[in-house]
Amino acid sequence: xxxxxxxxxxxxxxxxxxxxxxxxxxxxxxxxxxxxxxxxxxxxxxxxxxxxxxxxxxxxxxxxxxxxxxxxxxxxxxxxxxxxxxxxxxxxxxxxxxxxxxxxxxxxxxxxxxxxxxxxxxxxxxxxxxxxxxxxxxxxxxxxxxxxxxxxxxxxxxxxxxxxxxxxxxxxxxxxxxxxxxxxxxxxxxxxxxxxxxxxxxxxxxxxxxxxxxxxxxxxxxxxxxxxxxxxxxxxxxxxxxxxxxxxxxxxxxxxxxxxxxxxxxxxxxxxxxxxxxxxxxxxxxxxxxxxxxxxxxxxxxxxxxxxxxxxxxxxxxxxxxxxxxxxxxxxxxxxxxxxxxxxxxxxxxxxxxxxxxxxxxxxxxxxxxxxxxxxxxxxxxxxxxxxxxxxxxxxxxxxxxxxxxxxxxxxxxxxxxxxxxxxxxxxxxxxxxxxxxxxxxxxxxxxxxxxxxxxxxxxxxxxxxxxxxxxxxxxxxxxxxxxxxxxxxxxxxxxxxxxxxxxx
Ligand SMILES: [Zn+2]
Numbered sequence: 468x469x470x471x472x473x474x475x476x477x478x479x480x481x482x483x484x485x486x487x488x489x490x491x492x493x494x495x496x497x498x499x500x501x502x503x504x505x506x507x508x509x510x511x512x513x514x515x516x517x518x519x520x521x522x523x524x525x526x527x528x529x530x531x532x533x534x535x536x537x538x539x540x541x542x543x544x545x546x547x548x549x550x551x552x553x554x555x556x557x558x559x560x561x562x563x564x565x566x567x568x569x570x571x572x573x574x575x576x577x578x579x580x581x582x583x584x585x586x587x588x589x590x591x592x593x594x595x596x597x598x599x600x601x602x603x604x605x606x607x608x609x610x611x612x613x614x615x616x617x618x619x620x621x622x623x624x625x626x627x628x629x630x631x632x633x634x635x636x637x638x639x640x641x642x643x644x645x646x647x648x649x650x651x652x653x654x655x656x657x658x659x660x661x662x663x664x665x666x667x668x669x670x671x672x673x674x675x676x677x678x679x680x681x682x683x684x685x686x687x688x689x690x691x692x693x694x695x696x697x698x699x700x701x702x703x704x705x706x707x708x709x710x711x712x713x714x715x716x717x718x719x720x721x722x723x724x725x726x727x728x729x730x731x732x733x734x735x736x737x738x739x740x741x742x743x744x745x746x747x748x749x750x751x752x753x754x755x756x757x758x759x760x761x762x763x764x765x766x767x768x769x770x771x772x773x774x775x776x777x778x779x780x781x782x783x784x785x786x787x788x789x790x791x792x793x794x795x796x797x798x799x800x801x802x803x804x805x806x807x808x809x810x811x812x813x814x815x816x817x818x819x820x821x822x823x824x825x826x827x828x829x830x831x832x833x834x835x836x837x838x839x840x841x842x843x844x845x846x847x848x849x850x851x852x853x854x855x856x857x858x859x860x861x862x863x864x865x866x867x868x869x870x871x872x873x874x875x876x877x878x879x880x881x882x883x884x885x886x887x888x889x890x891x892x893x894x895x896x897x898x899x900x901x902x903x904x905x906x907x908x909x910x911x912x913x914x915x916x917x918x919x920x921x922x923x924x925x926x927x928x929x930x931x932x933x934x935x936x937x938x939x940x941x942x943x944x945x946x947x948x949x950x951x952x953x954x955x956x957x958x959x960x961x962x963x964x965x966x967x968x969x970x971x972x
Pocket of ligand 1: 530531532876
């Protein structure tokens, strides 16, 4: 099959004023002016006039929880709540709309967006149901609140700490394990994958990412055995997966295991990130490491020795120090080609970005996290103004040669939402242009995963993963849906607004 996309604004901008692309089978075979590309096309090629719409490489969400995104989207969401009363109403509504004895699992509340930031407790949850287990997870994924039956359920399943029976809070470890403790059935899992594919493709995302424990990795194995995987996924595995060698064989052309994921600290919302100085609103507290730094260094060395990339979640400046120490112990000069990376790196400072560049470790950053950087918002409350203004320094990272790249972390999964935040960064000196930001969601994201077959560039010979948008992605209204998404040369999503004006030439 051959397809000519013409009359396009190609982004990121090109110096050659090309406005058309020829796709033959799974490849881009020509890029140029409409006249040149039509002349180069084989007889019978279909033509689609984009009439000035924006054509981009397929977006690459370099930090996403693909399977979880599908699972979560099938659960009741509390993301729209704006008060504790809304939260209570939202849980009550879900209880009515989703009756049954099985645990009710709700997602994505964020008290920092409420009129008063009151964290819900077990007492409130008990007022909603005294017999059906209810679990409501915060948007960060590191904190959940349960009612008394929910508490009993989790205590049966989770032998470790991190459970505050008084408040009904599951903090860090038990919360991070909830998807494993309450793993969807094989059938539910396939529906969740379908939904994750649909969501990603509707946003123009053709490459995504997943972070997996053994149980969810097995669900991926079932998906691949059924030949049903669609969006390309680069996977990073939690340490326990490496104890089961047969799990490491799971893979396909679209789903590739890249390496090890280490969770080194928590989050700013939970005040569990490891920071150098006290929290602004909690004097005497500095969060903490979730792993022993020496054990992390040993794990990094082992994974590196076995040929894996290592992705370390490090949000606080102290956690970033430890992550860099671990990478510094590796043989010099091997990190960049291996694809070692620091996830989030929100509080990265000048001393650290210099080290990061010299070590060849790339930061995978989340522009959408700037949603919490507004005056008086979560970051300012937790860290104060001075540290707030030093966070997420995208232009500095780019200028220092650290090769940053973007991912959404699913909060929300929309790349367009993050692109807008990168362009409108609250610190003017750290703003990116639309094209620079888009590169971090395409070409730079591809470079962050050495060996990934899609380079995120629109050029002859490249795999035809493409997306069409009504306007520049950073200017789109939320959620920034694509009009057309092409994966491996095949149209896999067509939204409203782009009539099938295809004709043959
Ligand atoms: Zn994440």
